[in-house]
Amino acid sequence: MPGRKFPLVTNQIYHVFNRGIAHQPTLLDKRDYIRAVDSMVYYQNTKPLLKYAKFLKLSTQDREKFWEQSKNSENKLTQIICYCFMPNHFHFLVKQLTDGGISKFLSNFTNSYTRYFNTKNKREGPLFTGKFKSVRIETDEQLLHTSRYIHLNPYTSYVVKKVEDLETYPYSSFPEYLEENSFAGLCSKDIVVSNFSKRNTYKDFVFDNSDYQRRLDEIRHLILE
Numbered sequence: 001m002p003g004r005k006f007p008l009v010t011n012q013i014y015h016v017f018n019r020g021i022a023h024q025p026t027l028l029d030k031r032d033y034i035r036a037v038d039s040m041v042y043y044q045n046t047k048p049l050l051k052y053a054k055f056l057k058l059s060t061q062d063r064e065k066f067w068e069q070s071k072n073s074e075n076k077l078t079q080i081i082c083y084c085f086m087p088n089h090f091h092f093l094v095k096q097l098t099d100g101g102i103s104k105f106l107s108n109f110t111n112s113y114t115r116y117f118n119t120k121n122k123r124e125g126p127l128f129t130g131k132f133k134s135v136r137i138e139t140d141e142q143l144l145h146t147s148r149y150i151h152l153n154p155y156t157s158y159v160v161k162k163v164e165d166l167e168t169y170p171y172s173s174f175p176e177y178l179e180e181n182s183f184a185g186l187c188s189k190d191i192v193v194s195n196f197s198k199r200n201t202y203k204d205f206v207f208d209n210s211d212y213q214r215r216l217d218e219i220r221h222l223i224l225e
Contacts, residue, residue, distance in 0.1 A: 008102050008134060011095070013081065013191075015146045016102060018110065018132040019089035026088055026117065026127055033171045035116055036085050041067050041186055043108040046075045046098065052112065067186055077101035079188050084153045084172040091150045093137075095188075106132050140195065147192045148206045149213065151177070156214050163210040167203075178203060 008014060020026040027033050042048055042055055049069060058066060070076075079095040096102045114127040137143050151174040154160045159169075166174050176185035177192070178199055196202045 007100070008096050009136070010097065010099050010101065013093065013095045013137040013143065014102060015091065015093050015135045015137065015150070016106065016132050017089060017091045017134075018106070018128045021126060021129055023088055026090075026113075027085060027171075028087075028121075032117065032120075033085055036090070036113055037171065037186075038063075039109050039113050039116075040080070040083060040092070041070055043105055043112065044076050044078050044080065045070055046077055046104075077105040080173075080186060081188055081191050082147050082150055082173040082177070083187070084150045084174075086153055086157060086159060086171075091153060093143075093147055093150055095191075102134070144192060144195060144205070148209060151206050152210055152213050155210055163207050166206070174206070 027036060038056070042052055048055070049066065055063070055066060076097050078101050079097055081093040081095065083093070084091045092106075094102060094105070110128050110132075117127055118124060135146075137146060151166065151172060152163075154169050154172060155163050155166055160166060166172070167178060168175060173185070173187045173189065176187055177189050179185060193199065193202050196205065
């Protein structure tokens with residue numbers, strides 16, 4: 001992966017995203033999405049607790065234990081705040097915990113997933129564009145609006161028809177954000193939800209902007225065509 005003109009700063013939060021080359025699909029079925037989520041969790045760590053091949057053989061219960069251990073590990077490259085996987089791209093909101101952590105995390109994630117995808121589909125070559133895009137989060141307001149933008153992505157792009165379907169969209173952290181137990185799940189979501197009095201307040205914050213965000217996306221596509 002080519003070097004970055006401006007290195008990402010440790011202890012800062014970034015919105016990072018990448019898409020398939022020529023906008024081609026990168027996730028084709030449920031198996032692909034599950035593999036992507038597993039890879040995202042696994043490659044957060046500088047020294048994973050076990051080899052990836054062994055991790056994939058764990059039962060669902062043991063895998064959840066591994067996720068929790070990984071979440072609390074001191075050997076982490078990044079801290080995942082929220083995420084969303086789409087048919088031809090992904091979004092992560094992450095905090096960099098070590099120098100070069102985000103770049104290493106994304107390199108490991110995309111390389112591993114590409115090997116899996118190429119083997120499964122009998123193809124060769126890169127799957128994602130060479131350099132991921134990143135935007136540093138500078139204010140609390142930007143943090144909240146970015147998390148909302150990420151969680152609305154399936155609705156904005158018509159992957160789900162109704163905004164209420166986001167509550168059960170399984171390849172995004174939004175359902176996790178609606179859980180009462182703030183310590184459950186894959187994400188360090190308290191960074192976002194601590195700004196709201198109740199979980200439903202965050203849900204309202206996301207839903208209230210849904211149609212506006214969809215219209216903006218439609219206008220953007222019309223301008224580009």
